[in-house]
Amino acid sequence: MKTNVTIFGLGLIGGSLGLALKRNDAVHVIGFDRSYATADEAYRRGIIDSIAPSAQAAAEQADFIIFATPVNTTVALMQEATTWKLKKEVILTDTGSTKMPIMEASSLLNEQGLTFIGGHPMTGSHKSGVSAAKEHLFENAYYILTPFEGTDEGKVKQLQRLLAPTKGKIVVIDAHEHDRMTAIVSHFPHIIASSLVGRLADQQEEQPFVKHLAAGGFRDLTRIASADPTMWRDVTIQNRTELLKQLDGWLEEMGHIREMLLTNDPEEIFDFYAQAKAFRDALPTTSQGAVQGAIYMTFDLHIDIPDHPGIISEITKILADERISLTNIRIVETRTDVYGILVISFQTADDRERARVALMKETEFSMHII
Ligand SMILES: NC(=O)c1ccc[n+]([C@@H]2O[C@H](COP(=O)([O-])OP(=O)(O)OC[C@H]3O[C@@H](n4cnc5c(N)ncnc54)[C@H](O)[C@@H]3O)[C@@H](O)[C@H]2O)c1
Numbered sequence: 001m002k003t004n005v006t007i008f009g010l011g012l013i014g015g016s017l018g019l020a021l022k023r024n025d026a027v028h029v030i031g032f033d034r035s036y037a038t039a040d041e042a043y044r045r046g047i048i049d050s051i052a053p054s055a056q057a058a059a060e061q062a063d064f065i066i067f068a069t070p071v072n073t074t075v076a077l078m079q080e081a082t083t084w085k086l087k088k089e090v091i092l093t094d095t096g097s098t099k100m101p102i103m104e105a106s107s108l109l110n111e112q113g114l115t116f117i118g119g120h121p122m123t124g125s126h127k128s129g130v131s132a133a134k135e136h137l138f139e140n141a142y143y144i145l146t147p148f149e150g151t152d153e154g155k156v157k158q159l160q161r162l163l164a165p166t167k168g169k170i171v172v173i174d175a176h177e178h179d180r181m182t183a184i185v186s187h188f189p190h191i192i193a194s195s196l197v198g199r200l201a202d203q204q205e206e207q208p209f210v211k212h213l214a215a216g217g218f219r220d221l222t223r224i225a226s227a228d229p230t231m232w233r234d235v236t237i238q239n240r241t242e243l244l245k246q247l248d249g250w251l252e253e254m255g256h257i258r259e260m261l262l263t264n265d266p267e268e269i270f271d272f273y274a275q276a277k278a279f280r281d282a283l284p285t286t287s288q289g290a291v292q293g294a295i296y297m298t299f300d301l302h303i304d305i306p307d308h309p310g311i312i313s314e315i316t317k318i319l320a321d322e323r324i325s326l327t328n329i330r331i332v333e334t335r336t337d338v339y340g341i342l343v344i345s346f347q348t349a350d351d352r353e354r355a356r357v358a359l360m361k362e363t364e365f366s367m368h369i370i
């Protein structure tokens with residue numbers, strides 16, 4: 001008999017989980033989404049095995065229930081779940097970016113003798129929706145679980161076994177610590193990214209050309225401002241206390257920076273940048289082990305290409321013939337003259353070098369490693 005796994009919310013995370021969990025043939029994934037079109041697309045793409053007619057029907061057949069909805073919706077669904085007739089041995093979990101309010105909401109389920117174990121895969125994207133779902137999203141990323149102190153170890157192990165096909169690195173963390181740490185490395189940076197975009201929007205009336213100058217630096221720093229506003233509204237509301245602490249620290253830091261600008265001491269300014277560079281350059285990267293660190297390291301090759309149709313497929317064919325896999329390909333949009341800069345990312349320095357040699361043999365484009 002198959003293990004029934006019900007996923008609520010078939011967007012980026014729920015959809016990717018469906019694909020990853022279905023690597024295990026013994027798992028039957030039941031999907032439910034408030035948008036029928038989304039559930040239908042998930043079924044057609046093989047993300048789920050069946051579509052449930054209602055949230056309650058989806059839940060009552062389940063051996064595992066995964067909430068992959070925006071965090072305030074997850075709290076509401078968990079409250080609703082207390083009125084459903086769930087299997088006694090069911091394990092409930094979620095994927096939410098915040099943990100404390102969700103763990104609190106699970107207390108009603110626990111009172112009924114059910115097991116809820118908080119979950120949060122520390123990987124994602126600014127893209128949302130089922131169309132962005134991909135099977136390998138969780139590979140080598142930390143997948144955090146936040147069981148209560150008294151939660152049966154056996155149940156935690158059962159959930160770990162279910163999640164094994166995601167190839168994520170499962171770690172157990174206290175829910176409160178989780179919210180404190182994710183405020184630092186995820187939630188507050190999202191506020192900053194959106195506020196930087198807001199600053200640009202506010203000033204473009206006086207400087208209409210300024211948005212055309214928003215090149216690599218601004219784009220790198222603000223990519224995450226393109227994320228889903230519903231998801232981030234909910235995260236912000238749920239982690240407000242930690243965010244206020246981060247904001248206070250940031251304002252203090254900005255005060256120091258203001259002083260630094262007023263003092264205008266070259267040595268102090270140099271140290272400011274040098275210290276940040278040293279710390280960031282030393283952050284764990286994928287190249288230093290199997291687990292995704294804070295910085296996902298790729299190896300980029302910049303190629304000056306003439307702007308004519310078919311050029312990209314010409315290049316990707318050369319790489320495919322050499323069986324070199326690439327992880328990303330993009331055109332840097334800062335130059336609009338005859339040449340454009342194509343940036344191809346590889347997983348290893350070795351792949352990049354093989355690509356450089358192959359392209360040197362077959363083309364005359366100049367290449368740079370920056
Ligand atoms: N996006 C990320 O980078 C990321 C990373 C890790 C964790 N998360 C967390 O995972 C969860 C899902 O995020 P996502 O990026 O997949 O969002 P998403 O917007 O891609 O998907 C959410 C899905 O939930 C559905 N939904 C909304 N309300 C519903 C309801 N009442 N019943 C059933 N379905 C409903 C939506 O239709 C949508 O398909 C959130 O809690 C988020 O905090 C997101």
Ligand SMILES: O=C(O)C(=O)C[C@]1(C(=O)O)C=C[C@@H](O)C=C1
Pocket residue numbers: 096097121122123124125126127185186187224227
């Ligand atoms: O890569 C991105 O775009 C993300 O925002 C992913 C990200 C993050 O902040 O790192 C976003 C929210 C999650 O809960 C986990 C991961």
